[in-house]
Amino acid sequence: MKKYTIITIITIGIILGFLTGIYIYKINQIKNKEIAQTNNDNKNNIESVNEANNENVIKTNSEEEKVSPNCTIILKVYYGKCNHIIEKKQTIEEAQVNMTEEEIKTKFSDWELQKFTPTEIVLYKEVDEFCNEHYVLREKDGYIAIFKIDENNNETLIEITDIPTEYLTEQDLENIQNGITIYGKKELNKAIEDFE
Numbered sequence: 001m002k003k004y005t006i007i008t009i010i011t012i013g014i015i016l017g018f019l020t021g022i023y024i025y026k027i028n029q030i031k032n033k034e035i036a037q038t039n040n041d042n043k044n045n046i047e048s049v050n051e052a053n054n055e056n057v058i059k060t061n062s063e064e065e066k067v068s069p070n071c072t073i074i075l076k077v078y079y080g081k082c083n084h085i086i087e088k089k090q091t092i093e094e095a096q097v098n099m100t101e102e103e104i105k106t107k108f109s110d111w112e113l114q115k116f117t118p119t120e121i122v123l124y125k126e127v128d129e130f131c132n133e134h135y136v137l138r139e140k141d142g143y144i145a146i147f148k149i150d151e152n153n154n155e156t157l158i159e160i161t162d163i164p165t166e167y168l169t170e171q172d173l174e175n176i177q178n179g180i181t182i183y184g185k186k187e188l189n190k191a192i193e194d195f196e
């Protein structure tokens with residue numbers, strides 16, 4: 001009898017131990033699943049936060065890239081017939097304020113957009129034309145005079161300045177007598193200022 005009792009107790013113990021083992025194993029499995037699920041949720045949350053951040057970056061960029069009211073537009077035209085690039089500066093038109101780079105591109109579709117910042121836009125194009133800004137400085141009645149040269153090399157007097165030639169240096173006088181050719185209005189103004 002005593003032997004049987006011992007064997008029964010041992011058998012019950014083994015069975016209980018086995019069942020407890022299974023129970024603990026199952027519990028752990030469920031716990032692990034829960035942890036994995038939580039991790040996934042966290043990951044998803046992080047991803048959606050990242051997406052939100054990206055959207056913010058795009059929005060901020062487009063806000064930065066809009067034309068400001070004090071923007072300057074520089075129009076550069078390359079004239080193929082005389083190989084000159086003439087630059088013209090303009091202040092922005094009211095209707096173009098707050099335009100994005102894409103909108104400016106559409107607006108100036110026949111120009112190449114070389115630079116786009118909120119305060120400066122550079123547009124470039126090439127035309128097979130004469131720039132029509134060829135000048136020559138000559139002496140006329142004792143003063144420096146400005147002549148315009150057309151495509152066929154014809155000279156037309158456009159202005160006699162109030163700069164007398166008698167005070168010029170010998171070298172300047174000689175240059176003026178030979179004619180000083182100048183391309184572009186900006187360069188012309190600069191040359192006149194230098195003589196004043």
Ligand SMILES: [Zn+2]
Nearest residue numbers: 082084131132
């Ligand atoms: Zn030219």
